[in-house]
Amino acid sequence: MATFTKLFFTLSIFHLLACSTNAQLIDNFYDQTCPCLQTIVRNTMTSAIKKEARIGASILRLFFHDCFVNGCDGSILLDDTDTFIGEKKAQPNNNSVKGFEVIDNIKNSVEASCNATVSCADILALAARDGVVLLGGPSWTVPLGRRDARTANQSAANSQIPRPSFNLTRLTTMFLAKGLTASDLTVLSGAHTIGQGECRLFRTRIYNETNIDTNFATLRKSNCSFSSDNDTNLAPLDTLTPTSFDNNYYKNLVASKGLFHSDQVLFNNGSQDNLVRSYSTNEAAFSTDFAAAMVKLSKISPLTGTNGEIRKNCRLVN
Numbered sequence: 001m002a003t004f005t006k007l008f009f010t011l012s013i014f015h016l017l018a019c020s021t022n023a024q025l026i027d028n029f030y031d032q033t034c035p036c037l038q039t040i041v042r043n044t045m046t047s048a049i050k051k052e053a054r055i056g057a058s059i060l061r062l063f064f065h066d067c068f069v070n071g072c073d074g075s076i077l078l079d080d081t082d083t084f085i086g087e088k089k090a091q092p093n094n095n096s097v098k099g100f101e102v103i104d105n106i107k108n109s110v111e112a113s114c115n116a117t118v119s120c121a122d123i124l125a126l127a128a129r130d131g132v133v134l135l136g137g138p139s140w141t142v143p144l145g146r147r148d149a150r151t152a153n154q155s156a157a158n159s160q161i162p163r164p165s166f167n168l169t170r171l172t173t174m175f176l177a178k179g180l181t182a183s184d185l186t187v188l189s190g191a192h193t194i195g196q197g198e199c200r201l202f203r204t205r206i207y208n209e210t211n212i213d214t215n216f217a218t219l220r221k222s223n224c225s226f227s228s229d230n231d232t233n234l235a236p237l238d239t240l241t242p243t244s245f246d247n248n249y250y251k252n253l254v255a256s257k258g259l260f261h262s263d264q265v266l267f268n269n270g271s272q273d274n275l276v277r278s279y280s281t282n283e284a285a286f287s288t289d290f291a292a293a294m295v296k297l298s299k300i301s302p303l304t305g306t307n308g309e310i311r312k313n314c315r316l317v318n
């Protein structure tokens with residue numbers, strides 16, 4: 001009897017802890033309340049990517065920058081107003097994050113189908129997954145039930161989103177601060193198999209670094225002058241297949257053709273070399289690990305239950 005009571009107590013306390021510390025996201029959150037949600041997101045992303053393949057990359061990055069600032073709470077989607085400073089103009093985002101119009105389009109269709117039900121944070125999480133799938137990458141089930149922030153934090157966006165000039169120690173520390181490991185850093189950086197980056201962000205790498213393939217540096221210099229003239233000129237993050245979600249990012253690193261300093265530090269005689277080499281020859285392992293790490297990323301500090309709100313317009317608090 002005493003044993004039974006003790007067991008009962010242990011289980012109750014365990015249950016209580018589980019509930020209080022871990023307001024869970026669940027896979028089928030909108031199955032009853034918005035059954036068309038996933039179809040709407042997939043269809044809108046399909047036509048957006050048909051127009052411009054890069055948009056899949058832009059939305060994946062938007063999601064990463066949302067999750068790294070106060071969790072995946074849609075805070076990055078909020079516009080600045082006269083009385084509100086959002087995250088869009090924070091240094092890593094200013095003139096650089098894209099895809100807001102596509103999120104608006106999805107939100108409009110979702111509201112028409114099931115109003116005041118689906119958060120912008122969840123829409124962004126689904127759109128990011130669909131961008132990867134539509135560009136040929138792995139799929140995963142997105143846990144849902146996030147709610148939208150009523151605030152944003154520009155200074156946190158400035159200090160908590162990693163920069164392309166950072167070294168491996170600093171990148172690892174920033175990921176650890178979000179509950180992500182060094183391996184998560186390496187596999188999530190594989191997102192740089194799609195999308196584009198500006199000259200101003202890789203200039204120092206192509207002109208001043210020595211752990212870079214000479215032909216690759218010459219190629220990038222041709223559209224990125226040493227002076228600031230070409231600051232916003234774009235180059236593909238993956239020189240081999242810029243619009244396919246594959247493991248070529250790692251093949252580039254092994255060949256010293258990482259575009260950013262923060263890319264090449266993952267293969268520079270450091271702790272991540274073995275994992276990079278393994279992803280460069282094993283696309284299936286990359287796909288599996290990337291999908292798992294995206295689910296982990298998507299669970300960073302969500303607002304759930306009665307916290308936050310379901311925004312009517314992703315750009316404005318209600």
Ligand code: HEM
Binds near residue numbers: 163237
């Ligand atoms: C590890 C630290 C990271 C750093 C320092 C970094 C930095 C950058 C920079 C500087 C750009 C180019 C921005 C521009 O020129 O406008 C970029 C683009 C991009 N990043 Fe990252 N990133 C990191 C990790 C990630 C992660 C974890 C993801 C997603 C899981 C991601 C997804 C992307 C994508 C898809 C693009 C292309 C965006 C586009 O074409 O619009 N990045 N990143």
Ligand SMILES: *[C@@H]1O[C@H](CO)[C@@H](O)[C@H](O)[C@H]1NC(C)=O
Binds near residue numbers: 089090091094095
């Ligand atoms: C954002 O970019 C614009 C245009 O380049 C610039 O004028 C502005 O100062 C930047 N904002 C911040 C907060 O850096």
Ligand SMILES: *[C@@H]1O[C@H](CO)[C@@H](O)[C@H](O)[C@H]1NC(C)=O
Binds near residue numbers: 115116
């Ligand atoms: C949702 O739509 C219904 C019917 O169109 C409308 O009556 C209701 O006010 C809407 N609810 C919200 C919260 O916008």
Ligand SMILES: *[C@@H]1O[C@H](CO)[C@@H](O)[C@H](O)[C@H]1NC(C)=O
Binds near residue numbers: 159
């Ligand atoms: C915003 O983020 C900064 C830096 O992370 C933090 O010090 C500050 O307390 C945050 N502000 C609010 C209002 O949460």
Ligand SMILES: *[C@@H]1O[C@H](CO)[C@@H](O)[C@H](O)[C@H]1NC(C)=O
Binds near residue numbers: 170
């Ligand atoms: C990495 O960068 C930090 C911050 O800039 C610096 O303090 C540290 O010495 C660097 N570490 C290495 C191994 O270069």
Ligand SMILES: *[C@@H]1O[C@H](CO)[C@@H](O)[C@H](O)[C@H]1NC(C)=O
Binds near residue numbers: 203204207
């Ligand atoms: C390259 O390094 C030199 C010497 O440290 C510095 O003066 C120059 O500004 C750097 N150039 C770039 C493009 O970063």
Ligand SMILES: *[C@@H]1O[C@H](CO)[C@@H](O)[C@H](O)[C@H]1NC(C)=O
Binds near residue numbers: 223
């Ligand atoms: C890049 O800058 C050079 C001058 O350094 C200029 O002649 C060239 O037109 C620029 N290229 C582009 C594509 O902007």
Ligand SMILES: *[C@@H]1O[C@H](CO)[C@@H](O)[C@H](O)[C@H]1NC(C)=O
Binds near residue numbers: 223232233234235
């Ligand atoms: C050079 O930069 C321009 C402007 O971003 C871009 O449209 C073009 O594709 C780039 N050319 C090459 C060869 O990378």
Ligand SMILES: *[C@@H]1O[C@H](CO)[C@@H](O)[C@H](O)[C@H]1NC(C)=O
Binds near residue numbers: 211267268269
């Ligand atoms: C790693 O170290 C070896 C031996 O010191 C050297 O030959 C090689 O260039 C280094 N590779 C990188 C990417 O730094």
